[in-house]
Amino acid sequence: MRTILTIIGLSIGTIVFLIGSTIVDSLKMNMIEKIDEFPDNIIIYQDISSNSFAYLSKMDHNETITPYNKVKVSDNIFIKNTQYIINYDITGTSNNFVNSGVPGSGEIPFSQINYLSGRVWSKKESEEKQLVVVISKYTAELLFPGKNPLEQFLLIPGIGRFKVIGIVNDLKEFAVQKDFPTKENNRLNLPDADVYIPYTTFIKIVNEKEIDLEYGDNIQFVVQKNRYADKITEAIKKSDFQFELSQLNNNYTRNKILLTINEDLQSFNIIFVSIYTLSIILCGFIVMNTMFFSIKERFHEIGIRQAIGANKSDILIQFLYECGVYNFLAVVLGVSVMIFLVSVFKIVLINHFIIYLSIQSIFIVFLVSFLQSFIFGLIPAIYATKIDIIEALKFE
Amino acid sequence: MIEIRNCLKVYDQNNIVLDYANLSIKAGEMVAIIGESGVGKSTLLNIIGTVDKMDEGKYFFDNKEISKYKNKAIAQFRTKNIGFVFQLYYLIPQLTVYENLDIPLNYAKIPLKLRDEMILNVLKQLSVEHLKNKNVDNLSGGEKQRVAIARALINQPKVIIADEPTGNLDNKNTINIMKLFHNINKEGTTIIIVTHDLEIAGQCQKVYEIINGKIIERNLN
Ligand SMILES: Nc1ncnc2c1ncn2[C@@H]1O[C@H](COP(=O)(O)OP(=O)(O)OP(=O)(O)O)[C@@H](O)[C@H]1O
Ligand SMILES: [Mg+2]
Numbered sequence: 141m142r143t144i145l146t147i148i149g150l151s152i153g154t155i156v157f158l159i160g161s162t163i164v165d166s167l168k169m170n171m172i173e174k175i176d177e178f179p180d181n182i183i184i185y186q187d188i189s190s191n192s193f194a195y196l197s198k199m200d201h202n203e204t205i206t207p208y209n210k211v212k213v214s215d216n217i218f219i220k221n222t223q224y225i226i227n228y229d230i231t232g233t234s235n236n237f238v239n240s241g242v243p244g245s246g247e248i249p250f251s252q253i254n255y256l257s258g259r260v261w262s263k264k265e266s267e268e269k270q271l272v273v274v275i276s277k278y279t280a281e282l283l284f285p286g287k288n289p290l291e292q293f294l295l296i297p298g299i300g301r302f303k304v305i306g307i308v309n310d311l312k313e314f315a316v317q318k319d320f321p322t323k324e325n326n327r328l329n330l331p332d333a334d335v336y337i338p339y340t341t342f343i344k345i346v347n348e349k350e351i352d353l354e355y356g357d358n359i360q361f362v363v364q365k366n367r368y369a370d371k372i373t374e375a376i377k378k379s380d381f382q383f384e385l386s387q388l389n390n391n392y393t394r395n396k397i398l399l400t401i402n403e404d405l406q407s408f409n410i411i412f413v414s415i416y417t418l419s420i421i422l423c424g425f426i427v428m429n430t431m432f433f434s435i436k437e438r439f440h441e442i443g444i445r446q447a448i449g450a451n452k453s454d455i456l457i458q459f460l461y462e463c464g465v466y467n468f469l470a471v472v473l474g475v476s477v478m479i480f481l482v483s484v485f486k487i488v489l490i491n492h493f494i495i496y497l498s499i500q501s502i503f504i505v506f507l508v509s510f511l512q513s514f515i516f517g518l519i520p521a522i523y524a525t526k527i528d529i530i531e532a533l534k535f536e
Numbered sequence: 537m538i539e540i541r542n543c544l545k546v547y548d549q550n551n552i553v554l555d556y557a558n559l560s561i562k563a564g565e566m567v568a569i570i571g572e573s574g575v576g577k578s579t580l581l582n583i584i585g586t587v588d589k590m591d592e593g594k595y596f597f598d599n600k601e602i603s604k605y606k607n608k609a610i611a612q613f614r615t616k617n618i619g620f621v622f623q624l625y626y627l628i629p630q631l632t633v634y635e636n637l638d639i640p641l642n643y644a645k646i647p648l649k650l651r652d653e654m655i656l657n658v659l660k661q662l663s664v665e666h667l668k669n670k671n672v673d674n675l676s677g678g679e680k681q682r683v684a685i686a687r688a689l690i691n692q693p694k695v696i697i698a699d700e701p702t703g704n705l706d707n708k709n710t711i712n713i714m715k716l717f718h719n720i721n722k723e724g725t726t727i728i729i730v731t732h733d734l735e736i737a738g739q740c741q742k743v744y745e746i747i748n749g750k751i752i753e754r755n756l757n
Binding site for chain 2: 440441444445446447448449450451452454529530533
């Protein structure tokens with residue numbers, strides 16, 4: 141009976157730790173999930189002088205750059221009864237990079253391309269070949285006059301709906317400012333309409349649809365209200381990290397936010413680790429107490445065992461082993477309860493909150509309980525070996 | 537085989553239990569130790585069984601001086617050579633008969649493969665096979681003592697020492713247990729029994745009495 145209570149006590153210690161670590165890990169996962177939808181705000185422009193392409197890179201420019209593909213698209217659109225003919229480039233991009241083909245870029249010494257608003261696609265979006273698009277300011281003004289183009293859709297018949305996720309400055313403005321003559325076309329002084337889509341998405345379109353992307357005329361762009369448009373904004377508002385979206389666009393990068401979150405969770409972690417440590421010590425004394433009781437109770441048995449051949453190390457091992465078994469059972473019980481709780485919460489909170497019970501913390505729990513049973517079991521076990529066999533063999 | 541020379545055992549500085557006593561037991565003998573209560577019979581038996589130590593004197597077993605051994609060597613010696621039988625049986629509670637017999641084999645590091653056969657043999661020898669899977673707490677006194685003797689025998693010790701083995705048994709069981717001891721003794725195991733029952737002592741080849749710290753041989757006839 142006492143043993144059972146001890147095991148329950150120990151498993152509560154385990155559960156306390158697992159709940160703590162699960163909360164920390166889950167918060168982290170949820171934050172990261174949300175942050176993955178944030179812009180990677182700083183776009184570094186790399187000049188690869190050997191060819192005429194400009195590269196917009198996302199944070200990490202150590203990654204290999206997949207060769208880009210470039211397609212020219214022209215179309216007519218009508219805005220306020222005026223017909224505009226636009227030639228713009230769809231440029232393919234690698235997973236984490238925008239490879240931007242810019243007219244006349246061979247001659248233009250670009251140094252930086254700025255994200256005006258929105259973001260570049262996330263790694264996930266790129267890997268999953270989602271239809272997301274980054275457009276230039278000029279493109280945005282043309283296609284979404286007077287509206288916030290972010291979270292709107294570009295519908296290209298026969299290809300798909302592309303969600304606008306970011307807006308960059310017009311590269312041609314830069315060229316014009318610098319007095320570089322631009323390509324002769326019908327837009328005269330107007331900047332190019334640049335459209336950037338992920339390379340992976342681009343490859344998918346080309347391969348699967350085998351579409352000749354030399355579009356001529358009459359591609360219609362339909363602007364639709366995105367029903368998810370405010371989702372991210374809401375998510376951010378709900379989360380513990382209160383900041384203005386505009387502030388986010390200006391001052392935060394994904395990495396910066398991750399760092400902040402990690403710092404915040406770190407202090408959280410410290411609290412849980414100290415609670416856990418306390419509970420381990422407490423449980424340790426419970427273990428010791430139970431062991432001492434058990435040894436007292438079996439005082440006699442220890443004498444008998446020695447008389448029938450046990451030496452001191454046999455006795456020591458026996459009690460350490462017993463202690464280890466208690467602890468092991470307690471941890472198994474605790475972990476099972478946690479797994480059960482987590483699966484229940486997963487069902488209840490589905491789509492609202494990611495619950496994450498990490499293998500790591502389960503491993504830690506097993507390791508700690510092993511050490512605990514050794515450290516706190518050792519003293520009683522040594523005490524058991526010190527019992528005088530004659531005393532123990534006397535009848536009670 | 538057993539040779540105790542000038543054994544001094546003193547408790548509490550002035551309670552001289554064994555006063556430079558001598559005892560010599562030959563291999564294959566069945567010996568009784570008698571004496572009044574508190575005279576030191578159990579103490580002597582414990583010294584022979586190496587669970588107790590004398591304050592002065594020498595203990596030879598098969599001409600080896602055990603009294604010089606260190607603790608670990610003594611434990612090893614004990615496992616190999618001595619089987620204990622107690623008045624209150626001292627089986628390990630909550631375990632089955634089989635498990636109780638397995639424990640000394642485990643301590644003696646007998647390979648698992650051999651154990652089953654050894655246990656069955658000894659159970660057969662003591663006619664308690666049918667109790668094999670019974671919990672020892674549910675046995676009668678006579679059955680418990682048989683199992684205890686089986687446990688003492690299982691590592692095939694040279695000596696069995698029994699402290700009042702029939703002290704808690706009725707007449708019929710006492711006769712049976714003594715029969716068992718005779719059979720075991722016939723197969724060559726030395727047996728030392730502490731008793732205050734002169735009838736039991738009378739069944740032994742030799743009888744020693746402890747008086748005033750000395751061990752004196754007695755002829756009961
Ligand atoms: N651990 C001890 N500390 C002090 N005195 C002890 C101890 N063990 C035994 N004695 C004393 O030694 C003496 C002999 O004890 P022992 O148990 O050997 O007697 P015994 O002959 O077996 O008696 P009984 O027939 O009652 O079992 C007794 O006076 C007892 O009080
Ligand atoms: Mg006694």
